[in-house]
Amino acid sequence: MDGDRMPAELARLWRIPADSRRGRPARLDVGRVVDAAVALADRQGLAAVTLPKVAESLGTTKMALYRYVGSKDELLTLMHDAANGPVPASLEGTGPWRERLRRWSEEQAAVFERHPWLADLRPSGPPSGPNGIAWFDAGLRAMRSTPLDWQARVGVIMLVSGYVKSAAQLARGLAAGREGTGMDQAAAEREYGMAMARLVEPERFPDAAALFASGALEDTGKQTGEEDFRFGLELVLDGVAARIGAEGGPEPAS
Amino acid sequence: MDGDRMPAELARLWRIPADSRRGRPARLDVGRVVDAAVALADRQGLAAVTLPKVAESLGTTKMALYRYVGSKDELLTLMHDAANGPVPASLEGTGPWRERLRRWSEEQAAVFERHPWLADLRPSGPPSGPNGIAWFDAGLRAMRSTPLDWQARVGVIMLVSGYVKSAAQLARGLAAGREGTGMDQAAAEREYGMAMARLVEPERFPDAAALFASGALEDTGKQTGEEDFRFGLELVLDGVAARIGAEGGPEPAS
DNA sequence: CACTATTAGTGTCTCTAGGATACTATCTAT
DNA sequence: ATAGATAGTATCCTAGAGACACTAATAGTG
Numbered sequence: 001m002d003g004d005r006m007p008a009e010l011a012r013l014w015r016i017p018a019d020s021r022r023g024r025p026a027r028l029d030v031g032r033v034v035d036a037a038v039a040l041a042d043r044q045g046l047a048a049v050t051l052p053k054v055a056e057s058l059g060t061t062k063m064a065l066y067r068y069v070g071s072k073d074e075l076l077t078l079m080h081d082a083a084n085g086p087v088p089a090s091l092e093g094t095g096p097w098r099e100r101l102r103r104w105s106e107e108q109a110a111v112f113e114r115h116p117w118l119a120d121l122r123p124s125g126p127p128s129g130p131n132g133i134a135w136f137d138a139g140l141r142a143m144r145s146t147p148l149d150w151q152a153r154v155g156v157i158m159l160v161s162g163y164v165k166s167a168a169q170l171a172r173g174l175a176a177g178r179e180g181t182g183m184d185q186a187a188a189e190r191e192y193g194m195a196m197a198r199l200v201e202p203e204r205f206p207d208a209a210a211l212f213a214s215g216a217l218e219d220t221g222k223q224t225g226e227e228d229f230r231f232g233l234e235l236v237l238d239g240v241a242a243r244i245g246a247e248g249g250p251e252p253a254s
Numbered sequence: 255m256d257g258d259r260m261p262a263e264l265a266r267l268w269r270i271p272a273d274s275r276r277g278r279p280a281r282l283d284v285g286r287v288v289d290a291a292v293a294l295a296d297r298q299g300l301a302a303v304t305l306p307k308v309a310e311s312l313g314t315t316k317m318a319l320y321r322y323v324g325s326k327d328e329l330l331t332l333m334h335d336a337a338n339g340p341v342p343a344s345l346e347g348t349g350p351w352r353e354r355l356r357r358w359s360e361e362q363a364a365v366f367e368r369h370p371w372l373a374d375l376r377p378s379g380p381p382s383g384p385n386g387i388a389w390f391d392a393g394l395r396a397m398r399s400t401p402l403d404w405q406a407r408v409g410v411i412m413l414v415s416g417y418v419k420s421a422a423q424l425a426r427g428l429a430a431g432r433e434g435t436g437m438d439q440a441a442a443e444r445e446y447g448m449a450m451a452r453l454v455e456p457e458r459f460p461d462a463a464a465l466f467a468s469g470a471l472e473d474t475g476k477q478t479g480e481e482d483f484r485f486g487l488e489l490v491l492d493g494v495a496a497r498i499g500a501e502g503g504p505e506p507a508s
Numbered sequence: 509c510a511c512t513a514t515t516a517g518t519g520t521c522t523c524t525a526g527g528a529t530a531c532t533a534t535c536t537a538t
Numbered sequence: 539a540t541a542g543a544t545a546g547t548a549t550c551c552t553a554g555a556g557a558c559a560c561t562a563a564t565a566g567t568g
Contacts, residue, residue, distance in 0.1 A: 006449045007442070014453055023515025024563040050554060063556085064517050072555065122374050123420070125427035126471075133454055133462055140461035150470035152485065159486045162420030163413060166377075170412065173379035188261070195260045199268055200387055207394035208387055216404035217380075231406065232413045239493030277544025278534040304525060317527085318546050326526065 009074055013081060013129045026067070028058060033068045034078045038115070041079065046117040049079070076121060081129025083115040087138045097244075098237055100142035105160050105233055108135070112168035116175075119168040146244050156240055163236060167229050174225070263328055267335060267383045280321070282312060287322045288332045292369070295333065300371040303333070330375060335383025337369040341392045351498075352491050354396035359414050359487055362389070366422035370429075373422040400498050410494055417490060421483050428479070 006016065012030050037054045051072060055062045069075045088107050091100070112118055127136050139157040148156070202209040211217065260270065266284050291308045305326060309316045323329045342361050345354070366372055381390050393411040402410070456463040465471065 005445065006452075007446055010446065010449050010453070018515095020514080022513075022565050024517080024565090026516060028516095051556090052554075061518055062554090063519085066556080067516060120376050122376075123423045123427060125424075125430070128450060130453075133459055137459040137462035140465060144461065150465055150468050151482070154465070154470065155482055155485045155489070158420065158424065158482075159417060159489065162417055166412065166416030166419065169377050170379075173377060176379070191259065192261055192264065195264050196382060198260075199264070199384075205387055205391040207398065208391035211394060211404055211408070214404050216408065228405070228409055228412075231409045235410070235413065235493035235497055236490065237493070238496035239489035239491075242492035242496060243489055272544095274543080276536050276542075278536090278546080280545060282545095305527090306525075315547060316525095317548085320527080321545060 009070060009077075010128070012069065012074070013078060015130075028060070028064075028068060030068050030078065031082075033058065033065055034075070034082045037075055037079050038083055041083075041117045042115060046120050049075075051075075077124055077129070080118065080121055080124075081127075081131045083118055084111060084129070084131040084135060085114075086131060087134045091138050091142075097143050097146050098241065101139075101156075101160065101237060101240070102233065104139050104142050105164055108161060108164045109168065109229065112164065116168070116172050119165055119172050146240075148244065152243065160233075160236060163232055167232065171225050263324060263331075264382070266323070266328070267332060269384075282314070282318075282322060284322050284332065285336075287312065287319055288329070288336045291329055291333050292337055295337075295371045296369060300374045303329075305329075331378055331383070334372065334375055334378075335381075335385045337372055338365060338383070338385040338389060339368075340385060341388045345392050345396075351397055351400050352495065355393075355410075355414065355491060355494065356487065358389075358393050358396050359418055362415060362418045363422065363483065366418065370422070370426050373419055373426050400494075402498065406497065410497075414487075414490060417486055421486065425479050 010016075015030060033054065036057045037049050040054060040057060041049050051062045051065055054075075055065055058065075065075075069078065091104055091107060094100075127133055136157065139160070140153055143153045143156065146153075197212060200209050200212055264270075269284060287308065290311045291303050294308060294311060295303050305316045305319055308329075309319055312319075319329075323332065345358055345361060348354075381387055390411065393414070394407055397407045397410065400407075451466060454463050454466055456467075
């Protein structure tokens with residue numbers, strides 16, 4: 001199975017063990033390196049993930065890590081897949097497609113909540129790691145009972161996961177505003193808001209100005225965030241339902 | 255109007271001219287710096303945008319740029335807004351919401367095509383530059399004739415622009431595969447694909463494996479890309495229509 | 509048991525970047 | 539003319555990614 005040649009990158013992503021057992025035994029493995037990097041990112045954000053810091057948290061030197069990851073960029077890819085984590089068991093089983101797709105999206109959103117820095121990673125093409133593939137697979141499976149063809153299913157998955165990601169990015173952006181240690185930050189924030197209000201002139205930006213004036217952007221608490229997320233999600237699901245040509249009511253189990 | 259205090263960052267974003275005319279006159283201005291940076295990114299990607307390189311392309315020194323941009327990060331924000339460009343005239347005028355929203359999305363996608371690196375920028379909160387606000391305003395205006403409330407309109411805009419962005423990211427990822435100078439690259443690509451096909455085992459990933467086997471992912475030409483984009487876009491518009499509770503047929507002009 | 513190929517880990521160097529600081533240059537208002 | 543203000547420069551520092559040549563530790567083999 002792994003006798004064939006395989007790009008080293010992929011072998012690391014899929015944790016294919018090396019077949020040779022000669023030479024000095026390794027003290028680490030890809031998994032531990034990646035776990036350390038993920039932990040670092042969870043604690044201090046993606047910017048804190050540097051080879052020196054990861055090495056320090058593992059008690060080695062920077063250069064030793066290159067035995068396990070190839071490059072910083074590859075480390076990010078590995079982190080991405082690792083942070084995705086396995087597909088939760090709650091997604092298995094059957095049910096109407098709409099419910100399954102909704103659950104899939106919510107679990108996906110939960111992943112972003114656990115690892116907010118995931119939203120900062122620039123996407124590197126289609127999923128290629130075991131966890132990424134597993135999520136993809138589960139998403140496809142949620143649509144098994146629908147008449148959609150492959151292209152459509154892939155399209156729906158791209159759409160939904162793109163939505164979840166941008167929602168996470170937005171939430172992250174809003175949360176960033178809440179940081180800083182208070183007074184100074186708050187004052188700057190207020191000044192910023194006031195300046196914006198002055199800049200968005202009703203003559204030039206009628207609708208945006210009306211929106212600002214309406215105060216609909218004011219309370220951006222966590223509660224509101226969830227509601228907004230639901231709004232977009234259900235809207236997308238409505239779109240899927242329209243494509244299917246039937247309402248997402250009870251159906252024969254997949 | 256600009257007599258009030260205003261954060262320097264915002265003043266630069268909105269190109270508010272300084273009121274003082276004393277001292278040595280500047281040879282550059284924010285606009286030229288940003289344009290140079292955008293040109294660089296267009297030619298060589300976002301990674302090529304470094305202060306030294308931008309400075310060189312303008313015939314100055316790195317440190318001179320700090321008179322105009324404050325920080326690298328701010329430069330990216332300025333580039334973002336500048337690259338958005340003004341809202342095209344074709345979006346003004348009236349028409350049914352669905353058509354207007356569709357046009358808005360397509361024009362937005364065209365922006366990403368002109369400046370692919372835009373998809374690599376991590377979003378820094380809601381739009382705050384003149385162009386960003388103008389696009390936002392235009393998006394809102396497209397929904398004027400609908401009964402949606404402000405929250406819903408904002409939600410739709412977030413959803414749609416998130417979709418456009420992730421579609422651009424995907425296209426970018428696929429295009430990246432086409433790069434390299436040929437043979438070597440192609441061989442690596444093929445090997446990668448074959449390895450992936452082996453790794454996605456039908457027992458473990460039944461739906462994903464079936465998808466791979468179906469060959470639905472094969473031809474990823476530009477043509478297909480457009481079609482995929484339309485699919486998601488129309489799906490979202492269907493969702494909006496469902497929210498409105500009416501089909502997007504002809505309506506009283508906004 | 510010794511030896512050697514093989515793999516793991518280290519020390520050091522280079523390149524590049526962002527940014528701080530202290531400086532010089534050039535202008536305008538008075 | 540000159541003082542104050544603004545533009546631009548030279549030099550330094552910190553930090554990260556990665557190359558390279560090295561040393562260290564092990565397992566199979568004779």
